[in-house]
Amino acid sequence: MPKTNIRTLAKQLGLSQGTVSKALKDSYEISAATKERVMALARKLNYVPNAYASSLRKQKSKTIALVLPEVADSFFSVAINGIESVAQKKGYHVLIYLTHENFAKEKAILNELKSGRVDGVLVSVARETKHPNHISALQTNGVPVVLFDRVLADTITAEVCTNDFECGYIATKHLIERGCRKIAYLSISKNLSIVNERLEGYKKAIREYELPPDKDLLITCNNSEGHNHAAIKKSLSSKNRPDGILASVEKLIITTYHVCKALHLEIPANVKVAGFSILPSAAILSPPVTTISQPAFEIGEAAAALLFKILEKKDHGPENTKIILPSALIIRGST
């Protein structure tokens, strides 16, 4: 069965391609009767327009790309929902790419996206990413970019993120007020601005309460579960072990719990734990973990909405808009 295309329809109806094309999109130029005939046959033959022919001709793809470090993280899974819901409403398709926190891969992916395959791109950068050059390169090619959550410092890109500095501060303050004096901060990157914002908030609280700053309390984790487990274990086994832990991402909370379990350290008696996360199981962990809970769905939604705003050029110069949505500290048993 040969695919039915516009030509097939046109031939069978004794019309020209152009007329059929216009009829299919309900153009005002076409008579109601003709439209009816065209629609009827299209339905009958189950005509589906070829997406790429149309994209090629119109130079737009009705597709956006979503570039993520990973997907097995509650934040990102929920953010995808927000993004997808907006895209679906707009009739857009979503290409998903995972960088696995790898900068080279991220760069390669963004470079490929210059191909006209997408009209715009949403990015949450990898932990290894330091410079925005690959992002600017894409923008220079006429593909708008919106960063979300994992944004880059000092870029002129549109961005949606949360109040990381403030949350780092509030969470640390909370730990201090619950009696912690040696609070470890678990980072996943030395350069990621979001992680550093949280760290700066942490430092501000430390300063404010005049706790001794301690380099050993700043633990840089990475993408290897084994490495992270070892690093946290080392810290929690040391003589000078921390009595509080602030995890900058979800998986580090889980690793910390595992380490505490292995070392028979009681949470919160021996060490208090808080972290950035929207784990649905946060409240039923043993003990329930205090979290800084990000509005993941809303961030995804806002990022997608902003991208469409740029695509539709409604607003004047939304290319540099920065949107900040607030997170909330949810205190539970671990602190």
Next chain:
Amino acid sequence: MPKTNIRTLAKQLGLSQGTVSKALKDSYEISAATKERVMALARKLNYVPNAYASSLRKQKSKTIALVLPEVADSFFSVAINGIESVAQKKGYHVLIYLTHENFAKEKAILNELKSGRVDGVLVSVARETKHPNHISALQTNGVPVVLFDRVLADTITAEVCTNDFECGYIATKHLIERGCRKIAYLSISKNLSIVNERLEGYKKAIREYELPPDKDLLITCNNSEGHNHAAIKKSLSSKNRPDGILASVEKLIITTYHVCKALHLEIPANVKVAGFSILPSAAILSPPVTTISQPAFEIGEAAAALLFKILEKKDHGPENTKIILPSALIIRGST
């Protein structure tokens, strides 16, 4: 800056479009010298081929679609990783669509995918989906489909899933051996074959141990967290409350834990809980939850690999292959 395309390159090099095209794909017909010149200019002008022009011409898109009920579930997030890793290796792009368990949406999405936008489709069906008609329709249109995890009974589609019947049986048997006599099964659908397979395994164990079958113990949940919470709560509050619970999907485990907490029911003393899940936090819940752990990454990988096999028509008739990967019962504190 106008986009550089093949014509631009050809003009600047004094070559024909055809030659440039061939040179770019390293065709044996082209001299090394010419290739060098073409490549050099392409690099210099940062030439990126237009994906849609090529797709239109070759009638293939180097793109697959991934149609999922949801993404905020450990199983699906990890499966995406498996799928994406295979796709990336093959140089394919991945379009992601969420049905939110809604059949009409699933149908609409699959219908759209007849547009030539993708070369193949991976589907895990919605809880509402009963018939495979919309899937066959896509296949009839020449788009191969592979179902994974949430497969459909009695289809002639390629499928990758796990040994659900056996796992339902083993998990139920385990609960019985730990002393349960009234085991509730939490379903998310009356028609989903995967859920029913698990249920049949459950029933087999019940029969084998001659426990009284009880309709009230079969609790059908749905997509509404509120409804599920209420249904489970009602059951666990009843006089005849179950002493064991088998949850057919991850989120129902979490809901069950929340309900037990609210009702002050001790797990495992008052009620034992097990469920299908690969929650990374399973071991640090309070108490750690016994799970039937599916090889999510491998399932995703296998599904994608099977799809590519079909696309490449290597094998003879893989269109009807059924692959079953085994899950494992991981016994923890909740039972």
Next chain:
DNA sequence: TTGAAAGCGCTAACAG
């Protein structure tokens, strides 16, 4: 209100 024709950027068959 409809038709004719050009062309989006690329590929592939065929000719030279």
Next chain:
DNA sequence: CTGTTAGCGCTTTCAA
């Protein structure tokens, strides 16, 4: 080894 040419299926002037 390189060039010419004819589309892939659709949209969009412009003409009728």
